[in-house]
Amino acid sequence: MIRSVTTKMEEGEEMSTITTGEWRTVSDAKQAGWLFLQDLLHSSRDSKPLFLCVDIRQDKAEQDQALVSFYKSDNVNWTAPLLCKLEGDAARGSGVDRHMMSSVIFKLMSGFHLNLGNVAINKIFEGEPDHLIPSVLDELLDNDMFTVAGRMIGHSFLYRGPSFPGLSPAIIHILFGGSLETTPVTVQDCPDLDIRDIVKMVVEQTRRQINQFQKGLKETGIWELLIHRRDVIPILFPRESEAQITPQMILDRIIWPSSITVFFENYEDEDGDEDEDSYDAIDVCRVCGYLKTFIENVSPAELKRLIKFWTGWEVPATEMRVKIHEATFPTALTCFETLRLPKHYTEYKQFHQDLRVCTSIGCCSFGCV
Known part of the structure; x- marks a missing residue:
């Protein structure tokens, strides 16, 4: 009803x-x-x-x-x-x-x-x-x-x-x-x-x-x-060209996972879990790199679908967070403006395909979020 x-x-x-x-x-x-x-x-x-x-x-x-x-x-x-x-x-x-x-x-x-x-x-x-x-x-x-x-x-x-x-x-x-x-x-x-x-x-x-x-x-x-x-x-009532979302407009607003910093600073925690943390950081950096490549190369229409999947509408938020975790497919917490990406991707082609499918479904149904 x-x-x-x-x-x-x-x-x-x-x-x-x-x-x-x-x-x-x-x-x-x-x-x-x-x-x-x-x-x-x-x-x-x-x-x-x-x-x-x-x-x-x-x-x-x-x-x-x-x-x-x-x-x-x-x-x-x-x-x-x-x-x-x-x-x-x-x-x-x-x-x-x-x-x-x-x-x-x-x-x-x-x-x-x-x-x-x-x-x-x-x-x-x-x-x-x-x-x-x-x-x-x-x-x-x-x-x-x-x-x-x-x-x-x-x-x-x-x-x-x-x-x-x-x-x-x-x-x-x-x-x-x-x-x-x-x-x-x-x-x-x-x-x-x-x-x-x-x-x-x-x-x-x-x-x-x-x-x-x-x-x-x-x-x-x-x-x-x-x-x-x-x-x-x-x-x-903006001109349509003025309402376009650019890659840099999105990249400037992303709050990347802290693991990226951890990786580049060669961080070692007090428990000595350096290898495990390093592998996690490598996964995070790789998948975040795929996301950056996706944002820089897809069409304006696909960027809008990504933003809507990520935040709930096509307007980029002031801060948009990325989380890399154990999962099968990309999801989003729109209330917290957080994009959740699986860490298992090792090839950009598969990452690109899955993210495109999920954002396309997200434009038609909120159930994917």
Whole structure:
């Protein structure tokens, strides 16, 4: 069974407001966003929590419906504490929350199994990379799916989850109050080749979708930040190229096992177990070397799958730990942002194959974690 429960605001209850204003004056946009969100979430810390529950044993259509039903609820305080649960999996804690936010943004980008308008997979946004525009499918508009999209993106931002990359600059311009006459449009903003000669008409066709989208964003409480700190908008809606994860971005955040240091310092413990410790250190160094090679050579898409498998979403954590131990296959403790790798690998080819399989499964099911 799939459950998604939102707690509606009590009669007379209003969305909590910001109590401090430091976010308005701090120079760094990321710091401004962090301060704003801290204040916003703190002001709702005593509100009734929101419960989001998805049964991963069910098919994709039912899982998608659970997510959509959760975000279609009206009169909800989206800044209230969030509790997520995956039925059919033993995982608990912040790793599950990160996985859920990642799944929400992934579905917004890839499409939901809703069968609206006799379309098996409904994409809320369509078009070329960095030129995504709202779909003009009437059934999406009639079902308030763009309000849902705004709530999803705003909610992910509230919990420092993945942003939504690739939205057309023209749509962002209109979304935040720009006029049609000054819209910075290009032919790439028109996914239909037959109407690329009437670019602005395409943008005008999505006016109602944009209004719904704006409504959803406002309901999550982040609109004040976006209006007063326009430098935060590119963080919420980055270019797709800017959202790419690079190998160095990951390597700079890894906390490697201490055995690596032990090995290079030729450490000998007090019990005289030098040989055993040295062999362990050699295993650790070899497998860590395989991981470094993997990170430096796979595609950006595979890097994102690795990060999601490792931490629960595609956003690299400040510190990501690696543990080498006795095991058969790679696993992860997402709540502790720890990647656990077996020490038995002696060939990179087998390591590469197993890690690719595990991260691919991890993108589709939390049960591998």
